[in-house]
Amino acid sequence: MSRAPYERPITSEWIFRHPRYLRYMVREFSCLFIGGWTVLMVWGLHQLSRGPAAWGAFLELLSSPASVVFHLLTLAFALYHSTTWFNLTPKALPVPFIAAAHYAGWAALSVVILALAL
Amino acid sequence: MARSNKPIVWGPFAAGGTLTAFLTPVLVLLTLLAALGHVPEALAYESMRAFASHWLGKLALAGVIGLSLWSAAHRLRITLYDLGVRADALVAALLYAATLACTGLAIYDLLKV
Numbered sequence: 389m390s391r392a393p394y395e396r397p398i399t400s401e402w403i404f405r406h407p408r409y410l411r412y413m414v415r416e417f418s419c420l421f422i423g424g425w426t427v428l429m430v431w432g433l434h435q436l437s438r439g440p441a442a443w444g445a446f447l448e449l450l451s452s453p454a455s456v457v458f459h460l461l462t463l464a465f466a467l468y469h470s471t472t473w474f475n476l477t478p479k480a481l482p483v484p485f486i487a488a489a490h491y492a493g494w495a496a497l498s499v500v501i502l503a504l505a506l
Numbered sequence: 507m508a509r510s511n512k513p514i515v516w517g518p519f520a521a522g523g524t525l526t527a528f529l530t531p532v533l534v535l536l537t538l539l540a541a542l543g544h545v546p547e548a549l550a551y552e553s554m555r556a557f558a559s560h561w562l563g564k565l566a567l568a569g570v571i572g573l574s575l576w577s578a579a580h581r582l583r584i585t586l587y588d589l590g591v592r593a594d595a596l597v598a599a600l601l602y603a604a605t606l607a608c609t610g611l612a613i614y615d616l617l618k619v
Contacts, residue, residue: 426575430612434615436555456541463531466526470528505547
């Protein structure tokens with residue numbers, strides 16, 4: 389006697405079965421915002437290469453309400469990506485204070501870039 | 507042992523993930539300030555052009571853009587699989603091709619600045 393082979397159903401409802409799974413998905417969805425923002429920067433670079441007027445138009449595009457909302461969401465997702473990434477460093481590199489060292493480096497780098505850019 | 511192309515796609519993912527963890531929040535903060543009307547000095551046309559004109563600036567911009575896009579594309583590929591999209595070869599081909607196209611455009615524009 390033979391039976392039809394079992395086929396595991398493919399679903400995405402598992403995300404909601406546990407808060408941990410949902411946090412995992414939120415972390416993974418950060419890629420949409422980081423990737424989207426980077427594509428926006430590629431467009432900015434294109435406008436930069438076309439001269440001051442095109443760059444001005446790009447800055448104008450940035451200040452639209454949709455862009456402001458997108459930036460706020462991207463900042464939140466990017467911060468979440470950073471913390472989850474640094475919290476995993478002890479698993480990749482089991483050295484004392486490795487996560488703390490990453491947080492310190494992150495803070496220092498951010499301050500230096502802000503100081504240079506503002 | 508079966509040959510695997512995993513290290514080739516995973517290496518840039520890890521590098522890009524680390525790079526975006528360190529850099530993206532502060533860079534997004536800068537463009538957010540510009541979006542709110544307080545354009546940082548570094549984002550003024552002359553300073554951006556000067557930065558993108560120097561070979562070190564070009565290298566930094568191309569590297570950050572390429573690795574950020576690659577890590578986002580790779581993560582999106584894995585996420586789509588987790589969500590039940592089983593056409594992994596197609597998804598991977600589309601996402602990696604889009605990444606390479608965007609990075610190529612960025613390099614092309616950088617060479618023109």
